[in-house]
Amino acid sequence: xxxxxxxxxxxxxxxxxxxxxxxxxxxxxxxxxxxxxxxxxxxxxxxxxxxxxxxxxxxxxxxxxxxxxxxxxxxxxxxxxxxxxxxxxxxxxxxxxxxxxxxxxxxxxxxxxxxxxxxxxxxxxxxxxxxxxxxxxxxxxxxxxxxxxxxxxxxxxxxxxxxxxxxxxxxxxxxxxxxxxxxxxxxxxxxxxxxxxxxxxxxxxxxxxxxxxxxxxxxxxxxxxxxxxxxxxxxxxxxxxxxxxxxxxxxxxxxxxxxxxxxxxxxxxxxxxxxxxxxxxxxxxxxxxxxxxxxxxxxxxxxxxxxxxxxxxxxxxxxxxxxxxxxxxxxxxxxxxxxxxxxxxxxxxxxxxxxxxxxxxxxxxxxxxxxxxxxxxxxxxxxxxxxxxxxxxxxxxxxxxxxxxxxxxxxxxxxxxxxxxxxxxxxxxxxxxxxxxxxxxxxxxxxxxxxxxxxxxxxxxxxxxxxxxxxxxxxxxxxxxxxxxxxxxxxxxxxxxxxxxxxxxxxxxxxxxxxxxxxxxxxxxxxxxxxxxxxxxxxxxxxxxxxxxxxxxxxxxxxxxxxxxxxxxxxxxxxxxxxxxxxxxxxxxxxxxxxxxxxxxxxxxxxxxxxxxxxxxxxxxxxxxxxxxxxxxxxxxxxxxxxxxxxxxxxxxxxxxxxxxxxxxxxxxxxxxxxxxxxxxxxxxxxxxxxxxxxxxxxxxxxxxxxxxxxxxxxxxxxxxxxxxxxxxxxxxxxxxxxxxxxxxxxxxxxxxxxxxxxxxxxxxxxxxxxxxxxxxxxxxxxxxxxxxxxxxxxxxxxxxxxxxxxxxxxxxxxxxxxxxxxxxxxxxxxxxxxxxxxxxxxxxxxxxxxxxxxxxxxxxxxxxxxxxxxxxxxxxxxxxxxxxxxxxxxxxxxxxxxxxxxxxxxxxxxxxx
Numbered sequence: 001x002x003x004x005x006x007x008x009x010x011x012x013x014x015x016x017x018x019x020x021x022x023x024x025x026x027x028x029x030x031x032x033x034x035x036x037x038x039x040x041x042x043x044x045x046x047x048x049x050x051x052x053x054x055x056x057x058x059x060x061x062x063x064x065x066x067x068x069x070x071x072x073x074x075x076x077x078x079x080x081x082x083x084x085x086x087x088x089x090x091x092x093x094x095x096x097x098x099x100x101x102x103x104x105x106x107x108x109x110x111x112x113x114x115x116x117x118x119x120x121x122x123x124x125x126x127x128x129x130x131x132x133x134x135x136x137x138x139x140x141x142x143x144x145x146x147x148x149x150x151x152x153x154x155x156x157x158x159x160x161x162x163x164x165x166x167x168x169x170x171x172x173x174x175x176x177x178x179x180x181x182x183x184x185x186x187x188x189x190x191x192x193x194x195x196x197x198x199x200x201x202x203x204x205x206x207x208x209x210x211x212x213x214x215x216x217x218x219x220x221x222x223x224x225x226x227x228x229x230x231x232x233x234x235x236x237x238x239x240x241x242x243x244x245x246x247x248x249x250x251x252x253x254x255x256x257x258x259x260x261x262x263x264x265x266x267x268x269x270x271x272x273x274x275x276x277x278x279x280x281x282x283x284x285x286x287x288x289x290x291x292x293x294x295x296x297x298x299x300x301x302x303x304x305x306x307x308x309x310x311x312x313x314x315x316x317x318x319x320x321x322x323x324x325x326x327x328x329x330x331x332x333x334x335x336x337x338x339x340x341x342x343x344x345x346x347x348x349x350x351x352x353x354x355x356x357x358x359x360x361x362x363x364x365x366x367x368x369x370x371x372x373x374x375x376x377x378x379x380x381x382x383x384x385x386x387x388x389x390x391x392x393x394x395x396x397x398x399x400x401x402x403x404x405x406x407x408x409x410x411x412x413x414x415x416x417x418x419x420x421x422x423x424x425x426x427x428x429x430x431x432x433x434x435x436x437x438x439x440x441x442x443x444x445x446x447x448x449x450x451x452x453x454x455x456x457x458x459x460x461x462x463x464x465x466x467x468x469x470x471x472x473x474x475x476x477x478x479x480x481x482x483x484x485x486x487x488x489x490x491x492x493x494x495x496x497x498x499x500x501x502x503x504x505x506x507x508x509x510x511x512x513x514x515x516x517x518x519x520x521x522x523x524x525x526x527x528x529x530x531x532x533x534x535x536x537x538x539x540x541x542x543x544x545x546x547x548x549x550x551x552x553x554x555x556x557x558x559x560x561x562x563x564x565x566x567x568x569x570x571x572x573x574x575x576x577x578x579x580x581x582x583x584x585x586x587x588x589x590x591x592x593x594x595x596x597x598x599x600x601x602x603x604x605x606x607x608x609x610x611x612x613x614x615x616x617x618x619x620x621x622x623x624x625x626x627x628x629x630x631x632x633x634x635x636x637x638x639x640x641x642x643x644x645x646x647x648x649x650x651x652x653x654x655x656x657x658x659x660x661x662x663x664x665x666x667x668x669x670x671x672x673x674x675x676x677x678x679x680x681x682x683x684x685x686x687x688x689x690x691x692x693x694x695x696x697x698x699x700x701x702x703x704x705x706x707x708x709x710x711x712x713x714x715x716x717x718x719x720x721x722x723x724x725x726x727x728x729x730x731x732x733x734x735x736x737x738x739x740x741x742x743x744x745x746x747x748x749x750x751x752x753x754x755x756x757x758x759x760x761x762x763x764x765x766x767x768x769x770x771x772x773x774x775x776x777x778x779x780x781x782x783x784x785x786x787x788x789x790x791x792x793x794x795x796x797x798x799x800x801x802x803x804x805x806x807x808x809x810x811x812x813x814x815x816x817x818x819x820x821x822x823x824x825x826x827x828x829x830x831x832x833x834x835x836x837x838x839x840x841x842x843x844x845x846x847x848x849x850x851x852x853x854x855x856x857x858x859x860x861x862x863x864x865x866x867x868x869x870x871x872x873x874x875x876x877x878x879x880x881x882x883x884x885x886x887x888x889x890x891x892x893x894x895x896x897x898x899x900x901x902x903x904x905x906x907x908x909x910x911x912x913x914x
């Protein structure tokens with residue numbers, strides 16, 4: 001197609017969608033896929049056509065795929081959430097712009113047609129940014145309805161000859177004097193300070209502030225851009241456009257993690273290393289530039305992914321080889337710490353080589369004071385000091401991508417057991433650690449040492465358990481950042497949000513509290529070197545354990561206190577929070593063990609800590625402490641893949657892991673209360689809806705378990721005599737021709753063992769689901785098998801297949817009998833009953849409030865009066881979360897079919913993962 005044609009596609013939509021992708025640095029289309037190819041910072045050309053602009057998005061997504069699988073899943077989930085928007089119901093999101101366009105349109109125009117297609121165009125264009133496909137772009141280009149809707153908008157704006165070249169120039173510049181939105185964003189980002197750059201990554205409001213400055217600047221350049229003249233003619237301002245972006249962010253719960261994921265991918269694309277060489281070439285000190293800005297040293301951790309045994313990598317970027325080595329190579333990786341307690345993000349990866357200079361005499365090697373970090377799951381070593389000033393001869397190269405997933409047990413806290421030894425030049429000064437100004441969420445670069453003077457910011461004389469850089473300081477920073485988030489949410493709740501917004505805000509607060517508790521929980525102790533069998537062990541000293549447990553308990557009380565009374569309904573959200581301590585044994589070896597003395601176990605029980613966990617090799621098992629006594633031993637083993645493949649031929653998405661729990665040396669095969677198991681998921685499987693946790697006993701796959709999926713698969717398990725692995729379990733059914741609308745949900749639910757077919761290859765989607773069947777489905781979906789209650793229903797016998805599921809559902813408060821002595825297991829379940837059951841299960845899981853005005857929440861549904869009075873709160877919550885209700889109707893009394901049950905459960909689990 002010719003580029004000098006009249007404007008026929010996403011003019012307004014392009015700028016409305018520019019917030020996330022306009023900051024993508026250009027990369028020539030010919031180089032797409034060449035991850036690892038070196039570019040000098042700032043040397044890439046501006047795109048001249050929309051195809052080159054699409055190539056830039058491909059490059060961004062290549063960087064996205066190279067990082068944390070959870071980031072990629074966040075982006076795909078947001079794209080699907082975005083595509084679910086209905087123009088008729090959601091057009092108000094675009095009101096700040098539409099309200100200025102409509103008065104200028106001729107009365108003869110079909111306004112409803114224009115509104116609907118303008119909204120769809122905006123939706124499809126934004127979706128393109130989150131998963132670029134050439135076919136999707138071509139569909140936008142060739143859509144006749146979009147062209148027909150946009151022509152009157154352009155003409156009414158006084159610009160009759162707007163061409164696609166001019167749209168491209170506005171978005172991406174012309175490679176010469178016109179920077180466009182993309183170039184202006186890059187220029188503004190390059191002016192940011194270190195704290196401002198970190199805020200941009202993790203705070204959506206800061207991204208919106210940047211977009212406001214950029215768009216205000218661009219709309220003022222009417223002499224350069226015809227598009228700016230058109231928007232000025234309508235009186236549309238940068239604030240109007242950013243308001244539309246804000247509306248979308250508020251409406252779509254998944255925008256925040258997706259936006260952060262893309263910005264982290266951008267950091268990977270623009271990252272480059274600086275290195276200072278010392279000790280005759282045998283020592284390299286690395287630091288990092290992100291988009292040309294020096295990354296704060298306390299915000300980056302460095303890891304060795306693989307390489308020669310002689311190469312030692314420390315978390316502060318120091319890399320060494322021994323004095324008797326001539327050379328050594330390793331794959332070096334840098335991760336950005338999330339100040340809000342989330343997982344670290346891969347922002348740089350490169351294979352490096354250290355070579356001794358010819359004739360160089362080794363100087364004393366600096367002693368960083370702790371064991372190096374062989375991999376992402378290893379306990380961080382202490383920082384030997386601040387990074388030196390980068391040498392002028394370094395040449396930056398972009399992030400070549402990365403696939404390893406960070407271990408869930410990795411902690412931003414430094415090693416509490418290390419004692420640094422000052423080293424001769426060029427070792428950095430050990431007194432300049434600590435966080436950086438303006439962004440307290442990052443821990444300091446200093447570190448504690450049990451009884452040994454620390455080397456955090458300042459004189460280096462603070463003790464290991466207090467002062468800058470210590471465990472107490474790290475925890476304090478996490479709690480302060482969390483409380484600031486909660487206070488911001490309280491202000492939003494005070495501004496009379498809609499029911500859906502209120503639910504989203506309270507859910508966000510609960511998740512923030514759990515993230516803070518999980519971040520506080522991480523404790524890194526130096527593990528023993530693996531023995532010949534590959535076992536690495538941790539012995540938790542009683543004194544250290546008591547001090548750590550006290551610090552975690554005190555911080556947990558502060559986290560819970562900030563959350564109390566937030567939802568205004570009188571319910572206590574804090575009761576559902578998990579408080580734990582998690583000890584990381586690193587990634588060396590294939591089996592890890594933890595010994596917890598009786599004093600520590602008792603202290604955990606009396607201080608409100610519910611779980612003690614062991615992490616190793618990226619996996620983690622957390623053991624409930626309630627009801628235990630004596631010394632506790634936990635072990636975790638990465639089994640050989642061949643053992644798993646003997647039991648199942650399904651594609652593996654993780655390795656196989658087993659665990660053992662001993663109390664005073666006595667093993668128990670079955671746990672009285674569920675343990676929480678977390679297994680790392682491979683990058684190419686993380687986005688699949690078909691993942692399930694398979695339980696293997698005696699070489700046979702016993703069953704599948706549901707769980708939540710990100711870069712790890714988390715599930716509550718009971719059987720400690722089994723091997724567990726995550727597999728891709730695609731279950732095929734041949735009778736879904738009339739239930740295509742539910743096929744994705746059915747397969748996703750079947751993959752996790754929540755629902756099964758009625759016969760080989762048969763699902764029977766239209767058959768009504770019974771009360772016994774739904775009890776089993778919900779119990780399996782929410783891993784409630786550990787719950788039980790004495791039941792006295794005449795129609796439920798102990799020998800019935802559904803008896804344990806009914807007992808678990810009743811014990812968990814999910815359902816009751818139809819009367820005091822009857823459960824009616826064979827009776828059908830209505831849609832409103834099913835909605836209430838799943839919302840009760842969600843509220844039991846935590847983070848979902850009771851609605852204070854269910855009638856208002858149901859007002860938009862034509863048949864809301866048919867909802868039973870006792871069920872209205874639960875149905876209203878399900879409707880507000882998008883779990884039930886379509887086309888303005890609820891059909892509350894209609895018996896739920898198996899297909900409908902699958903869809904409702906699938907949406908429920910998706911909601912829990914959001």
